[in-house]
Amino acid sequence: MIYWFKYSKKFVLFFGCITFCISCFVSCEQYQKNSTHQRVSDGSIDNGKALAAVYCQSCHMLPDPSMLDAKSWAKGVLPNMGPRLGIFFYGYNAYPSARYDKNVSKSFYPSKPVLTFEQWQNIIDYYTALAPDTLLAGKDDVAIAEGLPLFKAEMPSVKYPIPRICFVAFDTVVSARSLVMYNVTSKNIVRFNTRLQPVDSIRSKGSIVDIDFKTGASVACNIGVITPNNGRYGGANNLFINANHQMQLDSVPMFDSLERPVQMTAADFNKDGKEDYLVCEYGNLTGALSWMENLGNKKFERHVLRYVPGAIKAYIQDYNKDGLPDIYVLFAQGDESIYLYTNKGNGKFEETRLLRFPPVYGSSYFELADFNKDGYQDIVYTCGDNADYSAVLKPYHGVYIFLNDGTNKFTQKYFFHINGCFKAMARDYDNDGDLDIAAISNFADYTNRPEEGFVYLENKGNFNFKPFTLPETKSGRWLTMDAGDFDGDGKIDLVLGNFTAPLMVKSKVDFQNGPAFIFLKNMGK
Secondary structure, three states: OOOOOOOOHHHHHHHHHHHHHHHHOOOOOOOOOOOOOOOOOHHHHHHHHHHHHHHOOOOOOOOOHHHOOHHHHHHHHHHHHHHHHOOOEEOOEEOOOOOOOOOOOOOOOOOOOOOOHHHHHHHHHHHHHHOOOOOOOOOOOOOOEEOOOOEEEEOOOOOOOOOEEEEEEEEOOOOOOEEEEEEOOOOEEEEEOOOOOEEEEEEOOOEEEEEEOOOOEEEEEEEEOOOOOOOOOEEEEEEEEOOOOOEEEOOOOOEEEEOOEEEEEEEOOOOOOOOEEEEEEOOOOOOEEEEEEEEEOOEEEEEEEEOOOOEEEEEEEOOOOOOOOEEEEEEOOOOOEEEEEEEEEOOEEEEEEEEEOOOOOOEEEEEEEOOOOOOOOEEEEEEOOOOOOOOOOOOOOEEEEEEEOOOOOEEEEEEEEOOOEEEEEEEOOOOOOOOEEEEEEOOOOOOOOHHHHEEEEEEOOOOOEEEEEOHHHHHOOEEEEEEEOOOOOOOOEEEEEEEOOOOOOOOOOOHHHOOOEEEEEEOOO
């Protein structure tokens, strides 16, 4: 979650008026300040509140000070916000920025501060004085029951040292069925059979984070450099099984120069009979949601639908039944939102925001699923990215369900708190006719609640879900997950991928000695 403050000329046009109004504002509210900021004046807080509404809200949902602890605002979020307002130094501190990154345009940051140091201090006072000393997360948590007979945990037959699995999925399209993973440590795509034995391995120059499995040639999404950067090192390569039944990755990309792409999905958007691709370019400071128009003769043209970072997950559906593929997409990073792009034909799309979330949420995943069986797609959504500027446990991290009223207006119906939740997949795992939810966390409370690393929410009806876990799932930090009928028995299995990046919280478990993945075989009816 990165805070985006884009300099606009409208700030200059109204700057004098805003400053005058703020200076004349008289506080009529007595603020409840935290223990370390008792001496901050109400006037400074008033000014900071008004300024934040102007400079923050123009780019994303305005966060309330109560959403983070005072230290996270003062030491993490605000120092990274300053450069977006043209403030690179404050007091004795230099604020982090990418001013000298050759991949970032010189016009990305304002050429000079858009507000005074006194006004910047007002914003600091507003957020740090009204924030709690400590953010309380999980005080009302429901106990997660250990033991889940529905699934049997199985490990791969080979141990991988320091596993950093950024992709794991069931390939049920290409025969025979297989499990495919990408290990950042070894830079290899590895294919396993249904006995969890590795049968093939191929090296990739960049990290593979998604594969669009298809008969013939699948498409591998290469993020390029997996750690945050602003380069255009990502691309797409065909991945296929050759005559020797071995994987082969095309050395020449289908298209490249993408900003950290994380997903690619095929569709004929302009109905010209050729297969195009939707690309979520997650990026870092910059990024985009784009589609690659297939021009024929292995040539593609990039069309940007929204030039902001954070596009992380998308679905292509014809929601209005007009014969044209539409797009649902989740943006993380600063302006965290779920959008619908309605295909108007000839490569044109109409943008509608369906849901918006505060920038501190750390949006991580969403799915479309009809929970109440009214014929309309609802949304299951997760937030829990805790790797940036406020690595504290948060009470709003977890799994959400938003119900669709039939006109794409969504209302929250359910929430289950999971610290650092990264993904939730809604399926009828127990074959009882309703949707259950399997969820993983990459930033769980490993000290007090390690069982939330994997949570199975069994649907008991009327949006009552009972949480379960398996003790074996405490052995890894789960970044990625997939659901599907891996062994062909008609039941939905699960696989969890272990990404052992350095922890920012304490844990009693050495995840680097854990399995690369855990296969959860469905033992139900």
